[in-house]
Amino acid sequence: MFRSVLLTFACLCAVANATNVKECKGKPFPLDVTVHDCEEPPCVVYKGQNAVMDVQFVGDRNNLSNITTKVTAKVFGMNLPYDLPEEVSNVCDNLLYGAMCPIDKDEDVTYRFNFFVDPVFPEITADVTVTLTDTQDNIISCFVCSCKIRKGPTSLLLDASDQENDTVEGEA
Numbered sequence: 001m002f003r004s005v006l007l008t009f010a011c012l013c014a015v016a017n018a019t020n021v022k023e024c025k026g027k028p029f030p031l032d033v034t035v036h037d038c039e040e041p042p043c044v045v046y047k048g049q050n051a052v053m054d055v056q057f058v059g060d061r062n063n064l065s066n067i068t069t070k071v072t073a074k075v076f077g078m079n080l081p082y083d084l085p086e087e088v089s090n091v092c093d094n095l096l097y098g099a100m101c102p103i104d105k106d107e108d109v110t111y112r113f114n115f116f117v118d119p120v121f122p123e124i125t126a127d128v129t130v131t132l133t134d135t136q137d138n139i140i141s142c143f144v145c146s147c148k149i150r151k152g153p154t155s156l157l158l159d160a161s162d163q164e165n166d167t168v169e170g171e172a
Contacts, residue, residue, distance in 0.1 A: 019043065019053075024129060024142035031108065032056040033143055041145055042125050045117045046152025053113040054096065057132065057141040059103040066135045067091035067101070069113060074127040082128075088115050091132055121149050 019035040035043045036052040045051040069089045071082040087093065091111045092101035099109040113130065125148045132140045 019145065022144040022146075024131070024139075024144060027131070027139050027142040028057075028060060030055050030057040030141045030143055033145070035145060042148045043145060044148045044150055046150055047117050047121055047123075048119040048152045050114050050116055051147070053130070053145070054110055055113055055130070055132070055141065055143075056108065056110045059105050059107040059109070060138075060140055062104045063102045064104075064134055064140065065092065065102040067103070067111075067140060068133055069111075070131045070133060071115075072129045072131075074129070075124060079129075084115060088113070117149060117152070119152075123149055123151065125149075 017034045017039070018032050019038050020040055021033045021035075023029045032054075033056070034054045035041075036054075038044070043051075067090075069084060069091055071084060072079045073082055074080075094112045094114070095101070096110045096112055099107075103109055111132070125146060127144050128147050129142065129144045131142045134140060
């Protein structure tokens, strides 16, 4: 009973902070997506830091045990794949609220997508497509979120270090 109340409360909190993401044409859409610190895209993500998205979706069939996240970024009209490390792309290892795989048909679960924004990324706005797939590449859920990539504290430290190195080399 207590677990049911806790899960209901957690889901209500997640819905209250939902981010307005776009659907992928003709593909299943999640129940809810919450990009931390962003209600309305474009969402600002910082180089050298983690961006966090909670994706609430429903199993479309029984016994889903291997679910993977695939990401592409549309930049200057081109869809570029973004390779994720296994610990991030493995949906089953990142389910919240005590959920675990296998997931069954109509089971409502939330996945924490926590990915590192590389400091070498250019400062641009990109449409990021996040797709959850099974082992046969069947799409379970898909959404698009516009993200603005901006300098973060780590990037600023790296830039300052580069400038310092340039100054030292210039003096030599």
